[in-house]
Each structure stands twice: as C-alpha cells, then as structure tokens.
Amino acid sequence: MPRFVTHLESAIDGTQLEADRPQTLHKDRPLWVRYDLEAIGRVVTREQLASRATSLWRYRELLPYAESVDVVSLGETMTPLVYCPTLGDRFGLANLWVKDESRLPTGSFKSRGLAMAVTMAREFGLKRLAIPTAGNAGGALAAYAARAGMEAFVFMPDDTPAINQLECRLAGAKTFLVPGLITDCGKIVRDGKEHLGWFDVSTLKEPYRIEGKKTMGLELAEQMEWRLPDVILYPTGGGTGLIGMWKAFAELAQLGWLEDDKRPRMVAVQSDGCAPIARAFEQGERFAEPFAFPATIASGIRVPAAVGDFMILDAVRESDGRAVAVDESRLREWMALGAGCEGLAICPETAACIGALEALVAEEWIAPDERVVIFNTGAAQKYPEAMQAELPRIADPAWINWERIAQGKST
Numbered sequence: 001m002p003r004f005v006t007h008l009e010s011a012i013d014g015t016q017l018e019a020d021r022p023q024t025l026h027k028d029r030p031l032w033v034r035y036d037l038e039a040i041g042r043v044v045t046r047e048q049l050a051s052r053a054t055s056l057w058r059y060r061e062l063l064p065y066a067e068s069v070d071v072v073s074l075g076e077t078m079t080p081l082v083y084c085p086t087l088g089d090r091f092g093l094a095n096l097w098v099k100d101e102s103r104l105p106t107g108s109f110k111s112r113g114l115a116m117a118v119t120m121a122r123e124f125g126l127k128r129l130a131i132p133t134a135g136n137a138g139g140a141l142a143a144y145a146a147r148a149g150m151e152a153f154v155f156m157p158d159d160t161p162a163i164n165q166l167e168c169r170l171a172g173a174k175t176f177l178v179p180g181l182i183t184d185c186g187k188i189v190r191d192g193k194e195h196l197g198w199f200d201v202s203t204l205k206e207p208y209r210i211e212g213k214k215t216m217g218l219e220l221a222e223q224m225e226w227r228l229p230d231v232i233l234y235p236t237g238g239g240t241g242l243i244g245m246w247k248a249f250a251e252l253a254q255l256g257w258l259e260d261d262k263r264p265r266m267v268a269v270q271s272d273g274c275a276p277i278a279r280a281f282e283q284g285e286r287f288a289e290p291f292a293f294p295a296t297i298a299s300g301i302r303v304p305a306a307v308g309d310f311m312i313l314d315a316v317r318e319s320d321g322r323a324v325a326v327d328e329s330r331l332r333e334w335m336a337l338g339a340g341c342e343g344l345a346i347c348p349e350t351a352a353c354i355g356a357l358e359a360l361v362a363e364e365w366i367a368p369d370e371r372v373v374i375f376n377t378g379a380a381q382k383y384p385e386a387m388q389a390e391l392p393r394i395a396d397p398a399w400i401n402w403e404r405i406a407q408g409k410s411t
C-alpha cells in the first residue's frame with residue numbers, strides 16, 4: 001500500500017474508491033488520487049527536496065507508488081525553465097519563460113504520465129497494456145512498457161506523424177493504424193478489454209497519468225522558488241497536464257509550501273481546427289460537445305472529445321483563466337518564431353501557445369510585467385511533416401556565388 005495515498009475520489013460525484021487495486025473510471029468519468037497531506041507535511045519539508053535526485057521521483061511523498069516499489073524510469077530529468085527575453089520582447093513581455101519538456105525521454109512530456117502509469121500497472125501485477133493515441137502517448141507507453149518488460153498495444157489514427165508510428169514499432173509495441181480519429185482508437189481499446197484482457201491506459205481512464213503530469217507543476221513551483229507565475233499557457237488536448245498542474249498547486253498550497261496563495265491564471269490553448277474546450281468555455285458550458293472534423297498539424301491536441309472536459313474547464317475557471325483557440329494556418333509561423341528567437345525546438349502544439357500569447361497581450365489580458373510560462377510539451381524534431389521546407393541548393397560546388405550564399409539563396 002502506498003504510504004500517503006488515502007483513497008481515490010470520483011471527479012464527478014466525490015464517491016470514494018480503494019487505491020489498493022487497479023481502477024478505471026467511475027460513472028464513465030475520471031478519478032482523483034487523494035493523499036494525507038498533513039502526514040506528508042510532517043515527514044518532509046520543501047527544503048529537503050533540494051538534495052534529492054533531479055528527476056520527477058524527487059516528489060515521491062506526493063506520488064502514488066509505495067516506497068518499496070522499483071519505479072519504471074528512463075531518466076526523467078527535471079526540465080529546464082528557459083528564460084526567453086527575445087521572444088518576450090516580441091510581445092513586450094519582460095518575464096517570459098518556456099518550460100522545455102522536450103528534454104524528457106521519448107521527446108515529450110507524455111513520459112511523465114506514462115512513467116507513473118506503467119510503474120503503478122506493474123505494481124498491480126498487470127502484464128498487458130493498451131492505449132489509443134494521437135502520437136506521443138503511444139511512443140511513451142511503448143518505451144516504458146519495453147523498459148518494464150510488459151506487453152503494449154498502441155492504436156493511432158492512420159495520419160499520425162510518421163515518427164510516432166515508427167517509435168512505437170521500434171520499441172516493440174504492437175502498433176496499429178486506424179482509419180478515423182483518436183476517439184475511434186479509444187473504442188477499439190475499450191472493446192478489446194473483453195477479448196484480450198488488457199488494461200486501458202488512455203488519458204484519464206486510469207488515475208495515475210495525472211499524478212505523473214502533476215510533477216510539471218511541482219517542478220515549476222520549486223524552480224520559481226515557490227512563487228507561482230501569473231499566467232501559464234498550456235496546449236490542451238485531453239487536458240491531463242493542465243488538470244495535473246492545477247491539482248499540484250492545490251496540494252502545495254495545502255502543504256503550506258507556497259510563498260503566497262497566488263495561483264496562476266491557466267490558459268488552455270487549442271487550434272481552431274480542433275477546439276472543443278475553447279468552444280465550451282466561450283459558451284459557458286461545463287461539458288464540451290465533441291468537435292466535428294478535427295484537423296490540426298498539432299496532433300497532440302487533436303482530441304475532439306475529452307473524458308475530463310469538466311475538469312479542464314473547472315480548473316480554467318477557478319483560476320480566472322481562459323480557453324482560447326488560435327488560427328491553425330499560422331502554427332508553422334509561430335513554430336519558426338519560437339525556434340528563431342530562442343533556438344528552442346518547439347512543437348506545433350506549443351506554437352499554438354505563442355499564438356495565444358500574441359492575442360492575449362494584444363487584448364491586454366496579459367500585462368507587460370506579468371510572469372508568464374509556456375510549456376513546450378514536445379520536440380519539434382518529432383514533427384517532420386509540420387517542418388517541411390525547401391532548402392536552397394548549391395548546384396556546382398566549383399562555381400559558388402557568394403553574394404547569393406550571404407542572402408541564403410540557391411547558387
């Protein structure tokens with residue numbers, strides 16, 4: 001039994017469930033992991049964390065596994081919080097940071113959630129896992145399942161970025177292309193449970209991926225010396241990261257570890273090619289209607305229906321934040337802006353956050369001196385399709401026109 005977990009709690013009606021066995025949804029909706037925070041406060045202080053290994057496991061008292069458990073890890077480094085003065089300048093912001101999650105194993109922050117989910121699955125003695133994915137979650141499951149010696153089944157839309165298809169295959173997962181959307185893949189995983197007896201590690205359908213992604217918020221708080229930023233922009237698909245960070249901040253506040261009780265305004269960012277959460281926010285709804293014909297190159301946020309929609313929208317509203325959709329046709333431009341200004345290989349999902357930043361500063365919803373953090377959730381290198389460019393050529397290395405070289409043109 002994990003040391004500080006008291007129980008699981010239904011996010012939709014508060015029903016309490018046992019944490020000592022694998023659990024999935026309750027009334028088709030997700031579960032929270034609850035801890036005895038008072039007991040945690042008695043055994044560890046925030047200062048003690050500083051001497052621990054620089055990985056997400058340093059927050060072990062706030063994580064769900066038992067102390068005796070051998071965690072499934074690929075070396076999840078604490079990700080750097082990179083100060084971005086040049087990009088900030090573009091928008092007249094003095095205090096802009098990018099938390100660069102692309103440094104994690106498998107090149108995206110999906111590692112955080114799946115390291116935790118696979119650790120817990122192994123603790124429960126599960127041997128066979130399955131996942132529907134828009135791309136990176138499949139890659140992370142494949143890697144962590146390989147590491148844990150478990151069997152993985154991955155189902156992805158047939159237009160998922162090629163790198164994601166290949167990385168799953170490379171790590172030995174049984175990987176399938178599905179004509180349709182991630183929701184169609186989700187149905188196959190649901191149906192397959194009965195036939196193949198696998199455990200479904202879909203976003204929010206087991207309680208531990210949130211706990212893994214919660215560590216983004218814990219790390220951010222520690223890196224900012226326990227004073228949270230004013231605004232967080234987060235590319236939102238299934239919403240695990242945004243929900244997890246909001247939960248992290250609440251737990252830190254309850255532990256008394258924050259310098260003041262100011263929490264960030266959380267901005268859920270989507271592309272207007274797939275914006276169910278932004279639409280529900282605008283309409284004042286707590287639940288989001290499925291988004292018809294979702295299309296975006298930011299595949300990680302191509303999620304037309306999220307089982308935790310109300311958890312995302314609750315967090316956004318409690319934080320005084322926003323859910324916004326940006327122009328799909330400008331994602332490549334914003335990707336190039338982030339990379340060109342700061343050298344950070346930002347993924348198209350994060351490019352959407354740069355678009356949102358532009359809009360929210362223009363509206364004066366973000367003030368010039370506010371402390372703003374954008375999450376770079378994945379590495380641009382995983383998206384060759386979104387990075388397509390025609391490079392200038394040197395026709396004959398013996399006859400080079402140096403003037404044209406200076407201009408970056410073919411010669």
Ligand SMILES: *Cc1c(COP(=O)(O)O)cnc(C)c1O
Pocket residue numbers: 108110136137203235236237238239240241242300301347349350377378
């Ligand atoms: C999955 C994913 C997202 C969306 O994350 P959620 O926490 O599920 O909302 C954003 N960016 C990238 C690169 C992703 O892979």
